[in-house]
Amino acid sequence: MVYRIAIVDDKSQNRISLSEKINYSGEIEIVFMARNGKDFLDQLKAMPQNKHPQLVLMDIDMPEMNGIEAVRNCHNLYDDIKYIMLTVFDDDDKLFDAIQAGADGYLLKEERVDTILNAIKEVIEKQGAPMSPSIARKALNLLSGTKKEEANVQTTLSDREMEILKGVVKGLDYKKIADELFISPHTVRTHISNIYEKLHVSSKVQAVKMALKNKWV
Amino acid sequence: MVYRIAIVDDKSQNRISLSEKINYSGEIEIVFMARNGKDFLDQLKAMPQNKHPQLVLMDIDMPEMNGIEAVRNCHNLYDDIKYIMLTVFDDDDKLFDAIQAGADGYLLKEERVDTILNAIKEVIEKQGAPMSPSIARKALNLLSGTKKEEANVQTTLSDREMEILKGVVKGLDYKKIADELFISPHTVRTHISNIYEKLHVSSKVQAVKMALKNKWV
DNA sequence: AATAAAATACTGCATATGTGGTATTATTTG
């Protein structure tokens, strides 16, 4: 299997060295190279769709049209093309934008060649999303940042009851919840009864709906 | 530099093979091993803090106390310890929980040994957050809120099954759903069984969660 | 017309769940 790749970078030096490095393995065919997002779009449109690259190694900071814009524009147009963003810095604002735009991976340029090759395979064959660890760290921070404020319920449901409710939402049965919290299933049922009363519901489904709607989970 | 590591896994076979593999390099010192979260906590508390591991390879699914609970408990207690979660499946609910709990990395058990070794170095030396690509994909999906693959599940549910599912989400029992659709409760149950199979779930709560998440309601 | 897919209906069984109780032991709070 030969992977059909395009490279987009404004520095010709980068294009050449990157293409040489990944070409070396013989598993990669460089379909074409572009110097910025606009150039990339133009070349893509000018070529028959069956010759399109499967994956694009996309630099982010480029004149005329940056890599994120390019991915955003292309992503809906041709949904069979994958994108790995390449960047020098681990800039979290751009990470988020790139993900929104439709990027499938996000690597630092300093990564070893075999890491990049593996990343290409991961994306094309396994639908994975390879990220450099330092970038993944940003992603995790963003993720854990997008969190909840469970204040308004705290007044009604006790801490323990919230824990129980979370178990219910996870789809666990009484036994499983009990095991997770090191208490008896009987206790779990008592809690759940109390929760139902406080929430004015009378089944798991209703409680779960309420929990999800109010983002207590 | 020798890295001081602990291994937590409920299967002794896993503990042994993992420890042997990563010990082989000579760069790793296995400080101790534990068979579940509780065991890990106990051993950690019983040892002087200057002998603590720098990083813990933590299984997720374990009896008594799972890996996520363990990390959550420890993370605030001893903030100098890092955690890499190891799991067989790429379950996105758990990924989110693990991140919230304070995990620094999240790898599939099937990863190659040198990948795991690199991950350990990344976490300890560069504050990175190594993730297996398939797991990073989940993280990105969580971040962007766009679930591409799950959209087409809808097409697999027939019209009637969707009506039934809506009834379930409303919190109705079989009898009520049957009355609403002028069919027998038996038929409702058959439909629900089929729905579960198609959605790969096995309870109302799970089905409702999926329906809400994908906005089929 | 033949076939596949969907909708319909039923049975039996083991387990899960909701309801309505009782009761003891912290912990908080006025």
Next chain:
DNA sequence: CAAATAATACCACATATGCAGTATTTTATT
């Protein structure tokens, strides 16, 4: 300190639910 709240544990019963079957009728689709 007294009272309220939370957490814990248990019992018993009726009903709901999940699972594994079987089977007929409608409705596309080819």
